[in-house]
Amino acid sequence: MIVHLLQCFGAAPGGGNAALVVENDGSSETARQQFARERQVSACVFIDRQANGAIVLDYFYPHTRSPLCLHATLAAAHVLLTAPGDPAALKVTTAMRGQALQLVRRAEGLFIGLAPQPAPAVMLEKYVPSELMGQHMHLLSPPVIASVGSPKLLLEVADRTTLRALRPNLELIADWSALHQVNGCYAYCRTGESEYEGRNFNHLDPALEDSATGVAAGALAAHRQQSLRLHQGHVTQQPCLIEVQYSAQAIWVGGMVQRST
Numbered sequence: 001m002i003v004h005l006l007q008c009f010g011a012a013p014g015g016g017n018a019a020l021v022v023e024n025d026g027s028s029e030t031a032r033q034q035f036a037r038e039r040q041v042s043a044c045v046f047i048d049r050q051a052n053g054a055i056v057l058d059y060f061y062p063h064t065r066s067p068l069c070l071h072a073t074l075a076a077a078h079v080l081l082t083a084p085g086d087p088a089a090l091k092v093t094t095a096m097r098g099q100a101l102q103l104v105r106r107a108e109g110l111f112i113g114l115a116p117q118p119a120p121a122v123m124l125e126k127y128v129p130s131e132l133m134g135q136h137m138h139l140l141s142p143p144v145i146a147s148v149g150s151p152k153l154l155l156e157v158a159d160r161t162t163l164r165a166l167r168p169n170l171e172l173i174a175d176w177s178a179l180h181q182v183n184g185c186y187a188y189c190r191t192g193e194s195e196y197e198g199r200n201f202n203h204l205d206p207a208l209e210d211s212a213t214g215v216a217a218g219a220l221a222a223h224r225q226q227s228l229r230l231h232q233g234h235v236t237q238q239p240c241l242i243e244v245q246y247s248a249q250a251i252w253v254g255g256m257v258q259r260s261t
Contacts, residue, residue, distance in 0.1 A: 001025045005041070006075040009212035009255035011231070011239040016256065017212040019075035020044040029065065036060035042210060045072035047079070048095070055080070058095035063203070066183070067096040068149035070112055070214025070253050077103040077110045078257040099149050102250070111245070111254035112214070116222040119147040122180045129155050132176060132185055132201075134169040140190075145182055148218035148251060152186040152200075153177075160197055163189050164235055168201050177202070186216040188230075196220065197231040212240035214253050221246045 002023040010016030018041045025032070025046050036044040043066070046058040057076055059066040080090055081103060089104045102113035122145055129137040133155070141156045157163050166187055177184050184202025191197050198220070200213040211233035221228050221244040233240040245252040 004075070004079050005260040006078055007258045007260050008071040008074045009214070009232075009240040009242050010258065011233070011241040011256075013258065015233075015238050015240065016258065017071045017210065017233070017238065017240055018042055018260065019069075019072040021072070021075045021079045022046045023079070032058065032060050033065060037062050042208070043069045043072040045069065045076050046095075047076055055090065055092040056095050057092055057101070062208070065096065066150065068094055068099060068215055070148075070218065071212050073101060073103070073112050074110055074214065074253075074255060074257055077105070077112065078259075081105040081110065094149070097149070104252075106254075109243075109254050110257055111243075111252040113250045113252050114148050114218065115250060116219075117147045117149050117151075119145040119151045120181045122182070124153075128176070132168060132173050133166055133187070134172075135166075144223055145180075146219035146223040148215055148222060148253075150183045150215040151181065152184060152213075152216045152219045153182055154216075154220060154223060155185060155187045157187055157189050159189050160191065160234075163187055163197060163199060166199065166201075167206075170201060170204050170206065173201050174204055183215070186213065186220070188216075188220060191231070194226060194228045195231070196228055197234070199232065199235060209236055211236045211238035212242055212255070214242055214255075217242040217244050218251050218253050220244075221251055 004021040007016030059069040188198035200210040
């Protein structure tokens with residue numbers, strides 16, 4: 001087993017959201033979940049090379065297996081594409097749902113190409129955002145569930161002050177998400193023409209709040225049908241920046257990746 005620790009989507013050198021990339025591991029799903037639980041890094045991705053040369057990515061958070069995690073995918077892209085002799089592009093699939101992903105190395109950095117995915121059809125009653133957030137919510141646009149592989153409930157709030165002050169009901173979010181097959185809430189605000197800031201709520205422990213959520217950035221770009229820059233991690237003191245390039249053919253999610261020292 002070879003384990004790499006990388007920081008992904010950091011807005012500055014030394015920062016970012018941590019991910020473990022594991023190669024040459026043939027263990028069971030149970031053993032992988034135990035590995036992720038013991039390491040307590042925000043995400044682990046296992047690179048499985050098939051006999052026919054195909055590459056499959058298997059994602060685990062400390063508390064559960066995931067169909068897709070883009071900051072872990074970006075870490076895997078760094079392992080697969082940046083050593084001398086590595087290709088500039090690869091096609092991979094995800095373990096849980098067989099979703100096709102494109103990994104590319106460009107002059108401006110590493111990017112993941114993917115397509116919008118079907119989102120669960122959920123009746124979103126007006127009171128739901130306020131209940132989940134634990135306070136009266138005045139949203140600037142209707143709540144929507146969008147997905148590039150891991151569905152998010154997107155909630156647009158007025159400004160950074162409102163966003164950073166949120167203290168949601170994490171237990172209720174977890175229960176509601178499990179009931180409707182949604183992977184948590186993503187609250188965000190617009191800060192410029194194509195600039196946004198957001199926070200992801202998908203853990204029971206406030207200390208485990210995500211510093212960068214690539215699947216939410218992709219979902220937001222798909223919903224808005226625009227390229228964007230998404231800032232995250234102010235509350236966790238790990239400022240991150242996710243770049244999303246949107247087109248009708250594909251959504252490309254990228255950002256900085258560094259090996260952790």
